[in-house]
Amino acid sequence: MPASKEQIITTILAVIIVLLFFGILFLAMLRYYNYRRRQAAREKREMQAIFDQQLTQARLEIQEQTFTYLAEEIHDNVGQLLSLATIQLSSFREEENIDFHLLNAARENVGRSLQELRDLAKGMHSGHILAFNIRAAVDEEVQRITRTGDIHISVTSEGQEYRIKDDRQLILFRIIQECLQNCLKHACASSINIGFTWFSGQLRVRIRDDGKGFDAEHTLRHSTGLGLQNILNRARLTGGSCSIQSRPGEGATVTVQVPFE
Amino acid sequence: MALVCRKGLNAFSLGILIPILILDNVTEILGSNHLALFHTKGNYYIYNIYFLLSTPLFFVLFASMLDGTRRDKRRLFWTGAAVEVFLVINYFFIQGRYDVDTFSAQLISLACIILSCLVLTRLAIRKDDEGGLLQDPIFWVNAMILLFNLVSLIVLGIYKFIIQNGLEISHKNLYIAIMPAANAVLYSGYSYAFLLCQLQRSK
Numbered sequence: 001m002p003a004s005k006e007q008i009i010t011t012i013l014a015v016i017i018v019l020l021f022f023g024i025l026f027l028a029m030l031r032y033y034n035y036r037r038r039q040a041a042r043e044k045r046e047m048q049a050i051f052d053q054q055l056t057q058a059r060l061e062i063q064e065q066t067f068t069y070l071a072e073e074i075h076d077n078v079g080q081l082l083s084l085a086t087i088q089l090s091s092f093r094e095e096e097n098i099d100f101h102l103l104n105a106a107r108e109n110v111g112r113s114l115q116e117l118r119d120l121a122k123g124m125h126s127g128h129i130l131a132f133n134i135r136a137a138v139d140e141e142v143q144r145i146t147r148t149g150d151i152h153i154s155v156t157s158e159g160q161e162y163r164i165k166d167d168r169q170l171i172l173f174r175i176i177q178e179c180l181q182n183c184l185k186h187a188c189a190s191s192i193n194i195g196f197t198w199f200s201g202q203l204r205v206r207i208r209d210d211g212k213g214f215d216a217e218h219t220l221r222h223s224t225g226l227g228l229q230n231i232l233n234r235a236r237l238t239g240g241s242c243s244i245q246s247r248p249g250e251g252a253t254v255t256v257q258v259p260f261e
Numbered sequence: 262m263a264l265v266c267r268k269g270l271n272a273f274s275l276g277i278l279i280p281i282l283i284l285d286n287v288t289e290i291l292g293s294n295h296l297a298l299f300h301t302k303g304n305y306y307i308y309n310i311y312f313l314l315s316t317p318l319f320f321v322l323f324a325s326m327l328d329g330t331r332r333d334k335r336r337l338f339w340t341g342a343a344v345e346v347f348l349v350i351n352y353f354f355i356q357g358r359y360d361v362d363t364f365s366a367q368l369i370s371l372a373c374i375i376l377s378c379l380v381l382t383r384l385a386i387r388k389d390d391e392g393g394l395l396q397d398p399i400f401w402v403n404a405m406i407l408l409f410n411l412v413s414l415i416v417l418g419i420y421k422f423i424i425q426n427g428l429e430i431s432h433k434n435l436y437i438a439i440m441p442a443a444n445a446v447l448y449s450g451y452s453y454a455f456l457l458c459q460l461q462r463s464k
Contacts, residue, residue, distance in 0.1 A: 008426070009428050009430060009435060012415060012435065015415055016411070016415050016416070019411040019412070020408060020411055020412065022411075023407050024408070027381070027407070030394065031393075034384075034385040034388055034393065037385070037389055038388075038389050041389040
């Protein structure tokens with residue numbers, strides 16, 4: 001075979017081999033890309049499953065907390081008032097003259113009980129909360145709490161107020177409610193400030209109290225209770241963020257930032 | 262094998278491979294026995310007719326594998342129509358009926374390479390289940406079509422040159438030396454894909 005023919009055959013074979021090499025390389029790259037993609041999808045699914053599990057756990061915890069809160073409210077406020085009204089009413093005898101002063105006091109206690117129950121229902125019912133904007137809903141909640149007279153709560157607002165999406169408003173309201181309950185139950189605070197700051201597509205709410213404070217980092221890391229974790233999880237559900245800052249003796253500040261657009 | 266696994270093939274929208282393979286077989290039988298059957302010296306016209314008949318079937322196969330939108334299918338249809346028109350013009354007017362239509366062969370190979378790359382890329386992007394690419398019969402069909410056509414693009418493209426210059430390896434025509442190996446790889450890949458179809462369907 002002449003040398004030129006040999007060279008042509010070698011060139012043809014070389015071209016075929018190079019083309020096949022690139023073809024196989026392309027297939028290998030596709031396979032590697034697909035492998036990475038499937039791995040990422042699997043990780044995403046696992047993360048989603050963990051998140052769903054946490055969400056379910058948080059929901060159960062929230063439900064449990066709500067039941068506890070309702071039970072405490074009924075026992076401590078309504079229960080006490082109705083007990084007092086029962087005692088007052090039981091002091092009446094058929095044969096005795098009616099003590100109208102005592103009867104009025106009993107009526108007032110029953111009336112206060114009813115008011116307490118209404119306030120409690122308003123605070124729990126999402127439809128009622130969503131009927132207002134977040135500021136008005138918080139104002140009403142603050143009024144309800146300050147009616148006891150043990151604590152001073154101020155609400156301030158900076159920037160132009162906007163309407164937040166319903167689901168986000170409800171979650172944000174529950175966070176603020178949770179923070180206020182924490183201040184009342186655990187912080188022994190005498191004054192609380194709730195500050196709303198509206199800026200470019202975001203609402204920042206800062207709840208600051210002058211209570212006894214706690215080691216926030218340690219509590220978040222080691223506490224078995226899910227109260228603070230619930231606040232963080234709820235903030236995450238809104239697509240926003242939350243930070244809790246506190247030191248023993250220095251009160252606590254919870255800052256929640258939520259997108260309202 | 263395709264006939265045995267036809268239910269599996271239909272489940273993966275690969276049923277059109279059956280008429281393609283039947284056409285391949287008929288063409289090869291007629292091409293090998295042309296002297297006895299048609300009393301003709303050359304058999305190129307048989308393969309030229311094969312090019313004309315198989316191209317629409319391949320486009321239907323790629324359309325079903327691409328599984329694109331109506332717009333994608335329309336684009337593919339017009340591309341296929343344009344290719345077919347060129348093949349007909351080449352068959353009748355350019356290279357003719359009795360000469361090997363290398364232009365047609367090259368255009369078909371090129372179209373198959375591009376379309377198989379598209380199918381493979383789409384498959385790699387879309388597929389995110391546990392099976393992976395290697396468990397997908399469509400991957401094997403397209404991978405083999407791609408590799409086969411990379412070889413045939415060169416070998417069929419310079420077929421006349423090979424014949425005219427008598428290019429040989431181990432006393433065998435270069436075409437005869439290379440294409441059977443490429444065909445063996447192609448049909449082995451098809452067979453594996455058919456088995457996968459059947460296995461996955463039975464699962």
